[in-house]
């Protein structure tokens with residue numbers, strides 16, 4: 065469909081809100097907005113980071129997911145205990161595709177699930193003794209671990225276990241870090257508070273360990289990659305570019321990262337922030353305590369990659385500035401070939417996104433490099449500083465939706481008719497059954513990396529493969545098929 069005017073987008077929002085009772089309508093109206101590039105502050109048009117309304121089917125996760133699943137989980141040489149009943153850990157195990165190098169179960173543990181497997185008696189009598197025993201067992205069975213984190217699930221906060229005391233005692237006994245984290249799922253309004261809690265625990269239990277220790281040899285070109293979780297190898301394809309331009313990556317947080325890299329981070333000259341939402345708290349802390357500046361970068365698509373490489377290089381001397389130009393030039397023929405191949409197949413296609421941390425804004429440039437247009441975007445757990453950064457990336461009069469409900473998302477899609485949707489696993493099959501091309505943009509739908517020039521080639525191939533797949537013309541939504549017989553008709557009507 066042709067680009068919508070501001071009036072048309074406003075009317076669409078009103079139409080979709082119409083079904084809600086008055087109170088819900090008033091609340092949800094604050095989370096839906098027409099983009100205005102002229103605004104400096106998104107708080108003038110959209111509200112975010114508020115509790116979801118019961119009954120509206122939010123797509124969010126919990127604080128435990130933010131800490132265990134996002135920030136801490138990828139630290140590969142530590143063992144992360146999912147402390148509580150077995151389900152939280154088991155159902156979130158290995159789903160994010162944080163790639164790492166190492167031998168699983170020997171010196172790396174990312175895809176394993178360690179759980180205290182709470183039973184009824186643990187809820188009644190407390191689980192502190194069980195936690196202490198588990199830490200001892202871990203030490204016996206996996207002695208090459210470099211440390212342990214205790215990731216609290218909901219019941220731990222409810223029964224008031226003293227995981228801090230157990231962790232302190234265990235740390236002394238095993239001579240390693242044991243980090244207690246109060247990331248019970250019920251805290252806050254989404255996984256976002258879990259990110260913050262995880263950042264605070266790193267500040268309190270990890271950073272500062274090497275303060276006053278000058279044995280690590282530094283260079284003027286030391287940087288840390290912060291907030292790249294190496295989904296499908298993303299951090300590797302980013303790190304390559306930084307190293308090729310002459311920087312030394314001392315630490316990678318936290319995809320394929322280690323405890324010792326985290327401890328060394330206060331020695332770097334610059335923190336490079338990829339996922340601002342999940343990790344800005346710790347870079348602000350390092351700025352205050354150690355005077356380390358930080359900048360954000362975006363390695364999706366050649367336009368944003370070149371912009372980011374130059375912004376990063378501007379913080380250093382001519383050697384690095386020349387290095388950035390050399391890298392851009394070196395990959396030019398490759399990314400131009402990708403654009404020449406895929407742009408004619410994707411030109412003019414419309415995309416709607418609804419994802420987490422940074423992707424609702426960071427991937428826009430990559431779509432635009434391929435001639436596509438993002439007509440609607442929104443964050444699961446964004447704050448207004450995320451929307452501030454989104455206003456200028458999105459076109460005027462495009463649609464913004466915060467913590468969009470299942471109903472709203474479906475209705476917007478039916479009316480705006482995008483050619484492609486990028487969102488999560490919970491949305492994937494609904495839209496695919498509607499016959500709409502869909503990419504799972506949290507873990508790249510089993511593909512990736514999407515960062516860097518290498519990643520752009522894969523991104524372009526995947527979007528083409530999905531969008532131009534002939535299967536979509538063969539699909540008819542089950543609820544639109546004529547009932548084969550009377551029984552089917554009755555079942556479809558809810559009578560069986």
Ligand code: SF4
Pocket residue numbers: 126127128129152216217218219248249250
């Ligand atoms: S909300 Fe609580 S019970 Fe549910 S997954 Fe999160 S920590 Fe586990």
